[in-house]
Amino acid sequence: MSADPSARRGIPDATVARLPEYLRALTGFAERGITSVSSEELAAAAGVRSAKLRKDLSHLGSYGVRGVGYEVDHLAYQISRELGLTQDWPVAIIGMGNLGHALAAYSGFATRGFRVVALLDQDSHLLGQEIAGITVQPMDALTSLAEQGLAIGVIATPAASAQDVCDQLVAVGVRSILNFAPCVLVVPEDVDVRKVDLSTELQILAFHEQRRALAAEGALEHVTLEPINSAVGR
Amino acid sequence: MSADPSARRGIPDATVARLPEYLRALTGFAERGITSVSSEELAAAAGVRSAKLRKDLSHLGSYGVRGVGYEVDHLAYQISRELGLTQDWPVAIIGMGNLGHALAAYSGFATRGFRVVALLDQDSHLLGQEIAGITVQPMDALTSLAEQGLAIGVIATPAASAQDVCDQLVAVGVRSILNFAPCVLVVPEDVDVRKVDLSTELQILAFHEQRRALAAEGALEHVTLEPINSAVGR
DNA sequence: ACGCTTTTGTGAACGGATGCACAAAGTCAC
DNA sequence: GTGACTTTGTGCATCCGTTCACAAAAGCGT
Known part of the structure; x- marks a missing residue:
């Protein structure tokens, strides 16, 4: 519930890091004239799971409507405000x-x-x-x-x-x-x-690339190599 | 222990993301002619706690010497190899x-x-x-x-x-x-x-900046604002 | 007005990462 | 060779973030 929006204190860092992506996705929907989205649709556009999206958004208040979804403009405004983008x-x-x-x-x-x-x-x-x-x-x-x-x-x-x-x-x-x-x-x-740091990102990619190369050689045949999709963890 | 270096499979993503920073720090030591460092010194140069550094390094094998520390060149080589930087x-x-x-x-x-x-x-x-x-x-x-x-x-x-x-x-x-x-x-x-994403990084900074500004206004006086140092989490 | 459908918001379980504290293992001086 | 000292490697407890699963809540059709 968290009906009181002033109760939302201390938004997790991981959530804050994803808010810009949600905002970008919402802007994309708005540009295409879409006025309402479900958590499923928005999550897909932002590259996350819907449960994660909903939990993230729940930290800034209750801006969705059950059975319907989120109003694009309104949610975009709320995220902008939370991120401090309503000022220069x-x-x-x-x-x-x-x-x-x-x-x-x-x-x-x-x-x-x-x-x-x-x-x-x-x-x-x-x-x-x-x-x-x-x-x-x-x-x-x-x-x-x-x-x-x-x-x-x-x-x-x-x-x-x-x-x-x-x-x-x-x-x-x-x-x-x-x-x-x-x-x-x-x-x-x-x-x-x-x-x-560009160099750091390249080195992380190289690690996974080498891991794949070794796995292909059969040197690591006993290793599960499915979970390569490491997203933008940091 | 982990005497068998081939037992180190599945290095945690969080660790991999820090290896480039350790490598950079080691390169810095090497350039200054330093041949041996303790986990405390290396951790300080890389901006982490020594316990974290030691746990990270333990994932790739046991390359330190108790009572002494790590040999700069050797450790740098091991990290390079692990990251796949020994090839082009x-x-x-x-x-x-x-x-x-x-x-x-x-x-x-x-x-x-x-x-x-x-x-x-x-x-x-x-x-x-x-x-x-x-x-x-x-x-x-x-x-x-x-x-x-x-x-x-x-x-x-x-x-x-x-x-x-x-x-x-x-x-x-x-x-x-x-x-x-x-x-x-x-x-x-x-x-x-x-x-x-430059824009994302700026927006994350803006969030914390706004949080500080609001706290200074006294609007959030009941909020702990110490843990601002969010490092390079991602 | 009422029940059916849809979708949110969240409690609870899980897993991974961090920090603490210490035993193990090595060096060094004598 | 021995004992004191230093520093690593790691078991353990804790914290944070993710995922699951579902009850609560809203719209909609009849």
Whole structure:
């Protein structure tokens, strides 16, 4: 039941990690003019089991109608609100190498809820250059950016500079960091770091690929190799 | 104990996901000329607790020496071997937009174990262009690439083309796919898909950021807000 | 108004991952 | 060779997340 929506405290991390996918699926339905979906349909579109979807949604309240399903627009709004996407989050990207360049132009950042307000680099010969309509500024600009309210920092520098840049972000009050550099960042307890690492993902794929190759050779014939579908666990 | 190394079957997914980080940390130690580390030191460098590290390593055998620690080179080799990095995995990147372009040039792919053998795009005006020393080919090239042994496909196309590209990869026998497109891919059971989604990561950060903002307002004063450090769970 | 059908929301069982605490096993000094 | 010290490897308890299965709740047709 959980009739009182203010009773929903502490949504599990695993659930939060899936909410964006549900939201995306709902957006897809809305674009096709579908106004109502069952948990079965939505779960299929999001790549999960319906029981999991229902339990996830139950953590944010009771927005479904038994015997009918969920109203697409309403559920999308509730998830957006829960994720904090009903307001704009100012984002700064630090490090304008190949990756930073691509991130600046990446449409995923233009998704409702996020606004790239600055591109920073310490390399002086990039300064003043315009990328995706935004002028590249020096690292000094961080302080004034923070005063105007900077919520999220994206680190796209080489690993060697990442901790230094991270420290600067934390110093000006940024507590949400998305790290693309292949290294561990040390931060105070109240700072949230998420890491995206291409090399790590490849290595995990290689592990499973090798496992399959060995199994095919018959070297592991006594091993069950069905459960390969490991999804996006993390 | 687990004296018989061939007894280590079925390494937990959570452990596999951390092995690349341990390997990176070990490489760092090796570069600084350190030949031996304790589980405490290695765990700190990898951002985990030592008990977790030891349990993880115990899944691949008993490579430590009690009272001493682990020999850096030897352990790095064992992890590399377990991950399948002692052989080369041919990688193809499909979709040469901003992101694909950055990926082609990204040094993370040049890490030992992976070799970008092809860049593909269906946009005819990109064909023949050279990126990071590799000529962009049309999608037709997939078949001959597969014959030469293609292990991993990286999808960096827009979401609308991703499923189509994925189907083509699966059709030529690729069973490991890294998907950067913001969509769910439908694949046969024996195909392994890992997804990297910038927008999802941002939304997860936004959730925690909002949670902190609400807590600061006092709206959630009865809530424990200590456990914000959610690490790289996924 | 009533019973039939559909689908949600959730209690309970299960399984996997994490953290603790310690015995086992090795090194090193003397 | 012996004893003190260090650090690994792991049994155990706990926690978190997933799955199952079903009762509760809503619509709908008659």
